[in-house]
Every structure is written in structure tokens, then in C-alpha cells.
Amino acid sequence: MLKINNLHVKLEDEDKQILKGVDLEVGPGQVHAIMGPNGSGKSTLSYVLSGRDGYEVTEGTATLDGEDLLDLDPEERAAKGLFLAFQYPVEIPGVGNMTFLRTAVNAQRKARGEEELSAGEFLKLIRAKAKTLKIDADMLKRPVNVGFSGGEKKRNEILQMAMLEPKMCILDETDSGLDVDAMKLVSEGVNALRDGKRSFLVITHYQRLLDHIKPDVVHIMANGRIIKSGGPDLALEVEHNGYADILAEVA
Amino acid sequence: MESARKQAQERLAAMGLPQRRDEYWKYTRPDLLTTDDVAPAAILNLDEAPLFDAIDRLKIVFVDGVFDADASDDLSMAGIEIALLQDAPDWADALYGTLEAAGQTPVARPLAALNSANAREGVVIRATGKAAKPVSMIYVRKSEASDVMLHHVIRVEEGADLTILENGPAAARFNSVMEVDIADKGAFHHVRAMGRDHERRAATHIFGRLGHESKFKSFTMTVNGKLTRNEVVLELTGDNAIAHIAGAAMGDGDFLHDDTVFITHDSLNCESRQVFKKVLRNGATGVFQGKILVKPGAQKTDGYQMSQSLLLDDEAQFFGKPELEIYADDVMCSHGSTTGAIDDEAMYYLRSRGVPKVDAQDMLVLAFMADAIDEIEDEAIADDIRTRLEGWLARHRG
Numbered sequence A: 001m002l003k004i005n006n007l008h009v010k011l012e013d014e015d016k017q018i019l020k021g022v023d024l025e026v027g028p029g030q031v032h033a034i035m036g037p038n039g040s041g042k043s044t045l046s047y048v049l050s051g052r053d054g055y056e057v058t059e060g061t062a063t064l065d066g067e068d069l070l071d072l073d074p075e076e077r078a079a080k081g082l083f084l085a086f087q088y089p090v091e092i093p094g095v096g097n098m099t100f101l102r103t104a105v106n107a108q109r110k111a112r113g114e115e116e117l118s119a120g121e122f123l124k125l126i127r128a129k130a131k132t133l134k135i136d137a138d139m140l141k142r143p144v145n146v147g148f149s150g151g152e153k154k155r156n157e158i159l160q161m162a163m164l165e166p167k168m169c170i171l172d173e174t175d176s177g178l179d180v181d182a183m184k185l186v187s188e189g190v191n192a193l194r195d196g197k198r199s200f201l202v203i204t205h206y207q208r209l210l211d212h213i214k215p216d217v218v219h220i221m222a223n224g225r226i227i228k229s230g231g232p233d234l235a236l237e238v239e240h241n242g243y244a245d246i247l248a249e250v251a
Numbered sequence B: 001m002e003s004a005r006k007q008a009q010e011r012l013a014a015m016g017l018p019q020r021r022d023e024y025w026k027y028t029r030p031d032l033l034t035t036d037d038v039a040p041a042a043i044l045n046l047d048e049a050p051l052f053d054a055i056d057r058l059k060i061v062f063v064d065g066v067f068d069a070d071a072s073d074d075l076s077m078a079g080i081e082i083a084l085l086q087d088a089p090d091w092a093d094a095l096y097g098t099l100e101a102a103g104q105t106p107v108a109r110p111l112a113a114l115n116s117a118n119a120r121e122g123v124v125i126r127a128t129g130k131a132a133k134p135v136s137m138i139y140v141r142k143s144e145a146s147d148v149m150l151h152h153v154i155r156v157e158e159g160a161d162l163t164i165l166e167n168g169p170a171a172a173r174f175n176s177v178m179e180v181d182i183a184d185k186g187a188f189h190h191v192r193a194m195g196r197d198h199e200r201r202a203a204t205h206i207f208g209r210l211g212h213e214s215k216f217k218s219f220t221m222t223v224n225g226k227l228t229r230n231e232v233v234l235e236l237t238g239d240n241a242i243a244h245i246a247g248a249a250m251g252d253g254d255f256l257h258d259d260t261v262f263i264t265h266d267s268l269n270c271e272s273r274q275v276f277k278k279v280l281r282n283g284a285t286g287v288f289q290g291k292i293l294v295k296p297g298a299q300k301t302d303g304y305q306m307s308q309s310l311l312l313d314d315e316a317q318f319f320g321k322p323e324l325e326i327y328a329d330d331v332m333c334s335h336g337s338t339t340g341a342i343d344d345e346a347m348y349y350l351r352s353r354g355v356p357k358v359d360a361q362d363m364l365v366l367a368f369m370a371d372a373i374d375e376i377e378d379e380a381i382a383d384d385i386r387t388r389l390e391g392w393l394a395r396h397r398g
């Protein structure tokens, strides 16, 4: 599904290397988790994969189902099935949440040569999905993320994911800022999307999320590289001992 | 009316035509509005439904500045009296030029005096109750080099409610004055769309006087036009009056839009609100000169003034001159003037969800305009305006 090979990334405007050779392969239907100290490059990886400006790939490749991602515009990557749930969802005053989502859903459908959803079909679908995430009608009408609490923003990200039905979902710290109940809701939302084909890359600092969303593989990222990969136990080890041992091991 | 015209001519002679060195003509070239020769402006033909088409309204049509009875509806409607300027009844005769004259201090508005001295066409409207439907003035253009002046006189009687719509290309060069006298508890709504011919020039003036608990709301959309100077001069003379003025302008290329506003608070507990938005690119220029004057004793004034421009490239420019002059101590006045570009973060967020770049930009432009359009109370009219702006954006992509 997602294949990242020796990816090197620096800031466009600065001589600062952030990713220093990332290798990662997520197979169809798999859940991979990435953990790692603050500033190790986890969000940068997710931004580069989704096409944010300001970064320069100096070496390496990233493909989705064999197709090169890095030359595509963000909207093309989205239409190909890549989705990033943002660590910090963006507030957009003046754009209604519902209008935004309908435009996005139909733009992707159009790009894939599929039929667009009518207003009625869309409404029915979004109401059902919003309900399972406990997002009320008022939140759908409000401008995108404006005045949403931290947890509401994260739930809104998952709602977008559920509506867009991507094949490769990247979740950047979707658990941070969530209360216990919201964490369960969000995890259920994610698990409901697991169908044996759809893949997930879950960036998190806490093992707790991985109790709900069971990973196949856990990676540790430090200083712009994946320094260790393993099974779910690796997350438990981090939870108990922090990163010191692992960092020492590879040093 | 002839004596009013003569007085206007004297006012004009005393102040002279606007010059570039005048304080309020620094950013906008007055010569395009004052020269004897009138350059032609090509007539734009767009295959589009006319604005306000689906709105039930009473239509008054002017062709090249001359009333067209055949194209207009019957000028009678419950709740209002309408007459042509040349048949003005006594009340309108007495009002003609007076609000314009009052609005000449402290800032001179020579083109308005020029209009009062010379305009021969226009309508006078007196609302005595709630008008059954909006009065829609449509300015048709047939001549390439028309030079048109219109002068409307409006009186909203106590408790009456009137909506005026204005649209159409009007003229190669257009000068309009609308004097609006609103009695206690009267309500006046105004929505207009400036002509869209690329080379047209326009100077418009609204002079309003607001009584107790009265309401004045005006919204203007401007897309295209070489030069637009829209002046609004209001005096809030009765307590608890409300005045809202909003504008949404979009310019691409040889375009200058100038909003010049002067609001005088001269009574208790009044609210005024200005919301001006401009989206500019490719050399287009925006100007905002807005002033709130709070006179001594005008306590509890709530004045708000916001002018924002969104520059879509480095060639566009905006000049803002927000002013407050306050002589009362218990007032709340705020103003702001901002210039910015499209928010990159928002752009990336929308695109990451699959919205193509051009659509994402249009969404953000419309979002930027939203506060101004929200000032239109009638939803159907607001929707019409929104559709127009969307259409313009679709034609001006890339």
C-alpha cells in the first residue's frame, strides 16, 4: 500500500535536514504505529506524504500502490486515497463544515471519475456518520473547526475520514487532547473503517490508543529515522521505560 | 427644484471640482470623473440570468440614464408613492439637494454638488407603510460613451419600511446621488450591484439622515469597472438609530474601487457598522476612507468599522484610511483595516481533503466576503449576490 524508501527531507527555506532516510512499508489492511520523541520528524513525515509546501525531498521515494506520491498535488494524493488526520486541525472561518465536506467528497469522486453525491444522499450519509461520532448538527453547520474544542476538532477529523473513505489513513496524534470517552469513540470510528484492505499509520505518544487500535507493527522514530521496529510489545516497552534504552541501543 | 439646482451650482463653484491634491482624492484619480470628454466603455455581454431575476420586485428601468416607461412596471404599489424626478411632488422638491448640501461639511463632495446642479432624471419615492416588494432600479446601457447622472430622493415615513435594489451597467461614466431621509422608526434597505463593464467609471453618493430608532442598511457589490468611487454620508440624528454599510468588491486588472464613508453620530445610543471587503489581483487597487465622527453628547455610541482586503498577488494594492473623531466620553468605537493574502494553512487543509486548488481558493475568497454579504437581511437577495460572486470567480480563474 504505502511504501517509503530512504526518504530525505529538508526545509525549503532553511538548510535544515529533518528526515534523514526513512524506510517504511505498510501493507494492505495493516495498522502501523509510529512513536518517537518530540521533534523527531513524525509530523514532518505526514506533511511530506500529504503534500504540504515548505519541504524539499532531497532523496528517496514514497509510493501509494506503486504510484509516485511526491510529484502530485495534495488534492491528487487525496483523490488517490491518502488521508491525513491533522495533529492541529486548521480553523477556516466563513467556510461551513458541511459545505466543505460535500465539496471535498464530490471533488474526490469527480477526480476518480465516479458519480457525485446529491445533496440528499450526502446529508443522509453525514448524519449517520456524525451520529456515531457524537457530532451534533450544530457542529456540522458551523465554520470548519472554528470554536471547536480540541476533542471536537479531532472527532471532526475522523468524521472527514469516514466520509472520504480513503485507503491509506495517517493519523497524527489524533488521541492527544481526547478524554477517555472520546478516545473510545474515535477508536471505534477508526476500527469501523478497518475492512482488511484499508491501511493505517497511527502516530502517537501513548500506548493507550494502541489498546483500542491494535497495531501490526510499531516503529520508533528518532532524529529523522526509523530506528527500531517491532510488534505491539515495543509500545509497551516505550510506555514503561521511555526512549532512553532504545536510543542507547542504536547509538 | 430650479433654485436647489442653482444653489448646488454655487456650492460647486465655491469648492471646485475634485483635484488630486485634495485630502480625500489622494488614491483615486478624479480626472476620469470630471473631464469634458467621456471615453467610451465597451459593453460587456455575459450569458447570465439578470441579477435579482427571481425576486418579486417593482422594476424601474433607465436606458442610458433616461426613464423607460415601456420597460418599467406600473409605478404604483401599496405602501409607497413613486414619481419621476421631473414630476416631483412638493415634499421631494423641498428635500432635493438638502441632504447633499448638509453632507458637504466638513468634507467637500463636489461631484455630488455637480449632480444636484445638473441631474434631470431620477425617481422620488415616499414610503408610508411597509412596501409590498422591493423597488428595483435597473440601469440599462445602450450607448458606448454615455455620461449619465441620476438623482433619487427618498423619504421613509414613520414606521415605514422600504427596500431599494439597484443594478445594471448604467453608463460609461455614471454619477448618482441618492438622498434618503428616514423618519422615526423607519427602515431602509439597499442592495446594489455596480456595473460590470470593464472600462466604466462611476461616482455614487448616498446621503442619509436617520431619525429615532430608524434603520439604514446598505450593501454594495462591485465586480469589474475601471473606477468606482462610492461615497456614503450619514447623519444619525435620532436616538437608538442603526446604520450598517457593507461592501464586497472584486477586482482583476485595471480596477480601482474606493469606498469613502463619513458617519456622524449626533444622538444617544446609536449603532453604526461598516464592513468592507475587497479581493484584488493583477494590478487592481482598493481604497477605503472611512470616518466615524461622534459629536459632543452622542453618548453610548457603538461604532464599528472594518475594512479588509485580500490581495491575491503582489501586483494588487490597497490603501486604507480609517478615522475616528470622538467628542463624547461614554462611547464604544473600534476600527481596523487589514491587508492579507490567502491563508496557506487553510489552503493546504482544503487541498489535503481533495478540493482542487482553484476551488479551494474560491472557497476562501467567498469565506472572506461572508461577513459583508451577511449584512444583507433578505436571504434570497443575499443568495443572488453570492451566486454572482461565484460566477465572477469562475470566470477569473488562474
Ligand SMILES: Nc1ncnc2c1ncn2[C@@H]1O[C@H](COP(=O)(O)OP(=O)(O)OP(=O)(O)O)[C@@H](O)[C@H]1O
Residues within 6 Å of the ligand: A011, A018, A036, A037, A038, A039, A040, A041, A042, A043, A044, A045, A054, A087
Ligand atoms: N517549518 C519548519 N520550520 C522550522 N522547523 C521545522 C519546521 N517544520 C519542522 N521543523 C522542525 O523539524 C523537527 C521535526 O518536527 P515534527 O513536527 O515533524 O516533529 P514531531 O515528531 O511530529 O514532534 P511532536 O511529537 O512534538 O509532534 C522539529 O525540530 C521541528 O522544529
Ligand SMILES: [Mg+2]
Residues within 6 Å of the ligand: A042, A043, A044, A087, A172, A173
Ligand atoms: Mg507532531
